[in-house]
Amino acid sequence: xxxxxxxxxxxxxxxxxxxxxxxxxxxxxxxxxxxxxxxxxxxxxxxxxxxxxxxxxxxxxxxxxxxxxxxxxxxxxxxxxxxxxxxxxxxxxxxxxxxxxxxxxxxxxxxxxxxxxxxxxxxxxxxxxxxxxxxxxxxxxxxxxxxxxxxxxxxxxxxxxxxxxxxxxxxxxxxxxxxxxxxxxxxxxxxxxxxxxxxxxxxxxxxxxxxxxxxxxxxxxxxxxxxxxxxxxxxxxxxxxxxxxxxxxxxxxxxxxxxxxxxxxxxxxxxxxxxxxxxxxxxxxxxxxxxxxxxxxxxxxxxxxxxxxxxxxxxxxxxxxx
Amino acid sequence: xxxxxxxxxxxxxxxxxxxxxxxxxxxxxxxxxxxxxxxxxxxxxxxxxxxxxxxxxxxxxxxxxxxxxxxxxxxxxxxxxxxxxxxxxxxxxxxxxxxxxxxxxxxxxxxxxxxxxxxxxxxxxxxxxxxxxxxxxxxxxxxxxxxxxxxxxxxxxxxxxxxxxxxxxxxxxxxxxxxxxxxxxxxxxxxxxxxxxxxxxxxxxxxxxxxxxxxxxxxxxxxxxxxxxxxxxxxxxxxxxxxxxxxxxxxxxxxxxxxxxxxxxxxxxxxxxxxxxxxxxxxxxxxxxxxxxxxxxxxxxxxxxxxxxxxxxxxxxxxxxxxxxxxxxxxxxxxxxxxxxxxxxxxxxxxxxxxxxxxxxxxxxxxxxxxxxxxx
Numbered sequence: 001x002x003x004x005x006x007x008x009x010x011x012x013x014x015x016x017x018x019x020x021x022x023x024x025x026x027x028x029x030x031x032x033x034x035x036x037x038x039x040x041x042x043x044x045x046x047x048x049x050x051x052x053x054x055x056x057x058x059x060x061x062x063x064x065x066x067x068x069x070x071x072x073x074x075x076x077x078x079x080x081x082x083x084x085x086x087x088x089x090x091x092x093x094x095x096x097x098x099x100x101x102x103x104x105x106x107x108x109x110x111x112x113x114x115x116x117x118x119x120x121x122x123x124x125x126x127x128x129x130x131x132x133x134x135x136x137x138x139x140x141x142x143x144x145x146x147x148x149x150x151x152x153x154x155x156x157x158x159x160x161x162x163x164x165x166x167x168x169x170x171x172x173x174x175x176x177x178x179x180x181x182x183x184x185x186x187x188x189x190x191x192x193x194x195x196x197x198x199x200x201x202x203x204x205x206x207x208x209x210x211x212x213x214x215x216x217x218x219x220x221x222x223x224x225x226x227x228x229x230x231x232x233x234x235x236x237x238x239x240x241x242x243x244x245x246x247x248x249x250x251x252x253x254x255x256x257x258x259x260x261x262x263x264x265x266x267x268x269x270x271x272x273x274x275x276x277x278x279x280x281x282x283x284x285x286x287x288x289x290x291x292x293x294x295x296x297x298x299x300x301x302x303x304x305x306x307x308x309x310x311x312x313x314x315x316x317x318x319x320x321x322x
Numbered sequence: 323x324x325x326x327x328x329x330x331x332x333x334x335x336x337x338x339x340x341x342x343x344x345x346x347x348x349x350x351x352x353x354x355x356x357x358x359x360x361x362x363x364x365x366x367x368x369x370x371x372x373x374x375x376x377x378x379x380x381x382x383x384x385x386x387x388x389x390x391x392x393x394x395x396x397x398x399x400x401x402x403x404x405x406x407x408x409x410x411x412x413x414x415x416x417x418x419x420x421x422x423x424x425x426x427x428x429x430x431x432x433x434x435x436x437x438x439x440x441x442x443x444x445x446x447x448x449x450x451x452x453x454x455x456x457x458x459x460x461x462x463x464x465x466x467x468x469x470x471x472x473x474x475x476x477x478x479x480x481x482x483x484x485x486x487x488x489x490x491x492x493x494x495x496x497x498x499x500x501x502x503x504x505x506x507x508x509x510x511x512x513x514x515x516x517x518x519x520x521x522x523x524x525x526x527x528x529x530x531x532x533x534x535x536x537x538x539x540x541x542x543x544x545x546x547x548x549x550x551x552x553x554x555x556x557x558x559x560x561x562x563x564x565x566x567x568x569x570x571x572x573x574x575x576x577x578x579x580x581x582x583x584x585x586x587x588x589x590x591x592x593x594x595x596x597x598x599x600x601x602x603x604x605x606x607x608x609x610x611x612x613x614x615x616x617x618x619x620x621x622x623x624x625x626x627x628x629x630x631x632x633x634x635x636x637x638x639x640x641x642x643x644x645x646x647x648x649x650x651x652x653x654x655x656x657x658x659x660x661x662x663x664x665x666x667x668x669x670x671x672x673x674x675x676x677x678x679x680x681x682x683x684x685x686x687x688x689x690x691x692x693x694x695x696x697x698x
Binding site: 224276 | 323324325326327328329331343346347350351354358361362381383384385386388389392430434438463465468469472498500501504505507508548549550551577578581582585679680681682683684686687692693694695
């Protein structure tokens with residue numbers, strides 16, 4: 001397939017590594033302040049992307065781990081950065097980063113698991129923090145985090161799975177809460193959650209051909225019908241299909257070409273769609289999507305836990321325990 | 323992070339833009355640092371709350387600041403100033419979230435804060451529906467708005483029929499409104515069977531309202547997969563088929579209509595499963611109904627194929643025909659007068675691998691009988 005004019009059709013690994021490292025060091029920018037509340041997730045995207053590119057050594061791992069730990073609060077949870085309240089989302093990002101650096105022993109697993117288990121509701125759902133927002137994203141985060149901490153037994157896994165199943169829609173997809181529209185991001189978290197809960201029988205894998213309908217004419221994937229393609233769906237849709245053993249239901253060549261066309265080949269980084277501004281979020285998801293498809297030169301990635309499956313502690317950990 | 327164009331390369335920096343950026347950064351960092359400092363101190367005087375509001379209007383996902391505003395609100399609730407002060411405080415929070423939503427209607431934290439305030443029960447719900455109507459008019463696919471709508475509808479006790487009509491109106495205006503089609507799949511059962519069962523504690527708790535009918539099941543079977551898996555009477559399904567036909571004929575390539583159509587077929591098929599065995603008996607009225615419905619749908623697909631010479635534009639009627647065949651076969655229904663000239667499901671899947679090549683992996687599995695879609 002011919003590459004788009006202005007793009008080479010190859011992955012500029014070194015440029016992406018440099019982009020991520022530069023971004024990690026920039027502290028006095030508008031972006032820095034606007035993203036402070038979810039910086040911990042940003043760090044997870046950045047370090048995991050570097051690990052998948054084989055460039056994790058380019059960052060100061062010790063400094064990063066120290067910073068991650070400084071985001072922990074008295075209740076055992078982690079905030080998006082040191083000035084922020086605990087939230088289930090950032091608690092997972094923290095644990096994922098620690099697994100990546102083989103520093104999980106630096107947190108008290110019981111304390112973190114206890115923070116998460118208190119967020120489970122009587123109907124099996126999870127709230128994001130003590131203020132009560134419910135979303136199936138939090139179900140995945142809770143199960144994922146407790147699994148990584150080897151504390152899954154602190155949750156009512158069966159009820160968690162049943163709640164996720166109650167969010168199933170007419171099209172086989174899942175929404176954020178019961179009755180809400182299917183969205184590829186929610187489909188990923190629900191499929192992954194059911195996988196961790198060993199309850200994939202609660203969904204209809206065949207009906208998730210809905211995910212293959214996310215592929216648009218240009219090869220990119222969208223998140224729901226009538227929406228524009230976006231590189232982050234290269235992860236959300238692909239990982240779900242991968243867990244279900246149906247990665248072949250999309251045209252992988254066309255998708256790879258789409259992701260590659262979203263690169264900034266001069267300055268590095270990947271954007272949501274061609275010629276848009278790059279950011280670490282899309283850089284991570286684009287690379288992770290390419291990893292799932294076995295793109296040469298990249299490490300394998302685990303579709304459920306979104307961590308590398310080759311080299312390093314994360315890989316050993318996942319391979320031994322899954 | 324989305325929809326921002328990449329700046330062109332090689333152009334010299336515009337000094338005015340650089341200066342404007344520097345000023346903006348200075349302002350933002352000052353406000354951010356000041357607000358977060360006061361949040362840490364839990365300073366809830368008027369000036370601090372005003373600063374916090376200004377920050378949230380610029381950066382509504384800054385969740386710790388919403389947490390701080392909730393703590394301030396709780397203090398008013400528990401204070402000695404009485405219910406008037408509480409109502410005033412609630413109105414102020416709602417006004418702030420409304421300003422934030424009009425600027426950024428896709429902020430989880432803002433929607434959650436509004437919901438949290440409403441759950442205190444201090445404010446009427448009428449304005450919520452008005453606000454939702456306006457926001458959904460601007461973007462009828464905003465799933466956060468829809469989720470909030472479901473919460474308000476359950477809280478206000480609005481009958482499923484009203485919501486079904488609202489969704490029908492949206493579809494009438496635009497057949498590609500997938501969110502509206504989706505909404506109807508969660509409502510149809512309740513519209514035709516009975517009121518949803520919703521406990522007050524479910525409404526008031528942080529748990530968002532389940533779709534109508536998820537606990538109430540006409541067939542007596544437990545529903546683990548939500549309202550769209552409930553039985554819908556055949557008469558109602560016939561009406562739905564009529565509606566979806568209009569959409570399919572208006573734009574045969576619109577997946578919203580066809581994905582809904584698949585569900586209607588599955589709901590029809592469901593009448594042959596479970597305790598209602600009469601439909602499975604040949605000669606029974608229900609069996610006649612089903613045979614008729616399936617033949618009618620085969621007819622529709624064939625009509626569309628007849629008028630469209632470009633087979634790459636026929637993916638949906640072709641796929642639907644294949645699935646209809648599989649269903650008819652499974653039920654032992656006669657294929658009708660087209661039987662002998664009809665392409666077999668296998669032939670259709672082979673053709674689909676050519677005319678819709680992106681999904682050929684799926685069609686290959688379907689060919690091997692590894693991709694059934696009529697369960698739900």
